[in-house]
Amino acid sequence: MAFPLWLADGIARLAQKAPGSLRVSSETNFAEIPAVTEDMRIPTRHGDLHATVYSPPNGSAERGVYxxxxxxxxxxxHPEQDDPLCRYIAAHADVTVVNIDYTPAPQSRFPGPVEQAYDAALWAASSDRPWDGSRLVVGGQSAGGALAAGASRLALEANGPSISLQVLMYPALDLTIPARQKKTAGKESFLVPMGPIFDTAYCPDVARRSDRLASPAAPADTASLEGIAPALIVTAHKDILREEAIRYAERLEHAGALTGHLDLPDYGHGFNILGAPRDIVAEIYDRIVECTQAALAQT
Structure with a gap:
C-alpha cells in the first residue's frame, strides 16, 4: 500500500521544524577548532540557496573548495549539524568548505535537489570565486551523499565541471527498495518507519525512483561510469543503507573510480552525529582530509 502523499508531506514539514543542532554529540562537535565563516547565496535553476562558507586558516586564495x-x-x-565536519575539513585539509542548505522535499522534489547540487558545483567551479574552483570536491552524508553522487553523475554527462573527488558517507543510493526490505538481522530499525515518508515526499512517482540520479545503485542503471569523479565511500555495518553503498562502490571500482571504501563494523547510520566516540569520528574525518588533499594535489 502506497504511503499517502499528503501525510508524507505533512510529516516532512513537521520534521523540518524540529531542532537539529541539539543532536550533535558534544564529544564530536570539535568546538575547539576555530572557524571563520560567512554567509553566501548560491544561484541555481530552482532559486537561490543559502550557504555557510568556512575559510581555511591561510585564506581561500589558490586553495581548493569542498x-x-x-x-x-x-x-x-539542518545544515548546522554538519558544522563539526565542515570546520574539521577546512582546518585540516586547508580548503574552503561550503555547507549548502539545499531545498528539501516537499518544497522541492526529485530531481530538484540533485539539480541544485549540480548547479552549486558549477557555481563553485567558476573563476569568479575567491578560491580555486578548478580544485573541487563534493561530499555529503545520507541524502546529501546521494546529492553529491548525483552532481558527480551530471558533471560526467555534461563534461564538467571537473570534480576531483566525491565523498559519500552512508549514502542513500537505491530508492527502488523499500526501507522495510533493507532491514535485516543486525541492522538498525530507526530508518525503517521513516523510509516511506522520505521516499514519498522526495519522489512520489514510484517509477522515477529507478532514475540514475535517484538510485545509481539500482539494477536499472547500467551505464558506464568511466570518467566519473573518484569516490571515497564510508559505510557502517548496522546501517540499512550499507548494501546499496557497497553495490555502488563495486560499480565505481569497476570504472576505476573508487579511491577508498571505509566500513565501520560496530556503528550505524549517522554515527558521526549520533554518538560515536570521538576517536572513531576523527579517524574517518582524517581519512576524508587525506583523500581530499591527495585528490586536489593531482589537479
Missing part, C-alpha cells in the same frame, strides 16, 4: 550537502532523508533542513 561542497558539503547535509543529510536528513531529503526532507530535513
Amino acid at each position: 561542497l558539503n550537502f547535509h543529510g536528513g532523508g531529503f526532507v530535513m533542513r
Whole structure:
C-alpha cells in the first residue's frame, strides 16, 4: 500500500521544524577548532540557496573548495549539524568548505535537489570565486551523499565541471527498495518507519525512483561510469543503507573510480552525529582530509 502523499508531506514539514543542532554529540562537535565563516547565496535553476562558507586558516586564495550537502532523508533542513565536519575539513585539509542548505522535499522534489547540487558545483567551479574552483570536491552524508553522487553523475554527462573527488558517507543510493526490505538481522530499525515518508515526499512517482540520479545503485542503471569523479565511500555495518553503498562502490571500482571504501563494523547510520566516540569520528574525518588533499594535489 502506497504511503499517502499528503501525510508524507505533512510529516516532512513537521520534521523540518524540529531542532537539529541539539543532536550533535558534544564529544564530536570539535568546538575547539576555530572557524571563520560567512554567509553566501548560491544561484541555481530552482532559486537561490543559502550557504555557510568556512575559510581555511591561510585564506581561500589558490586553495581548493569542498561542497558539503547535509543529510536528513531529503526532507530535513539542518545544515548546522554538519558544522563539526565542515570546520574539521577546512582546518585540516586547508580548503574552503561550503555547507549548502539545499531545498528539501516537499518544497522541492526529485530531481530538484540533485539539480541544485549540480548547479552549486558549477557555481563553485567558476573563476569568479575567491578560491580555486578548478580544485573541487563534493561530499555529503545520507541524502546529501546521494546529492553529491548525483552532481558527480551530471558533471560526467555534461563534461564538467571537473570534480576531483566525491565523498559519500552512508549514502542513500537505491530508492527502488523499500526501507522495510533493507532491514535485516543486525541492522538498525530507526530508518525503517521513516523510509516511506522520505521516499514519498522526495519522489512520489514510484517509477522515477529507478532514475540514475535517484538510485545509481539500482539494477536499472547500467551505464558506464568511466570518467566519473573518484569516490571515497564510508559505510557502517548496522546501517540499512550499507548494501546499496557497497553495490555502488563495486560499480565505481569497476570504472576505476573508487579511491577508498571505509566500513565501520560496530556503528550505524549517522554515527558521526549520533554518538560515536570521538576517536572513531576523527579517524574517518582524517581519512576524508587525506583523500581530499591527495585528490586536489593531482589537479
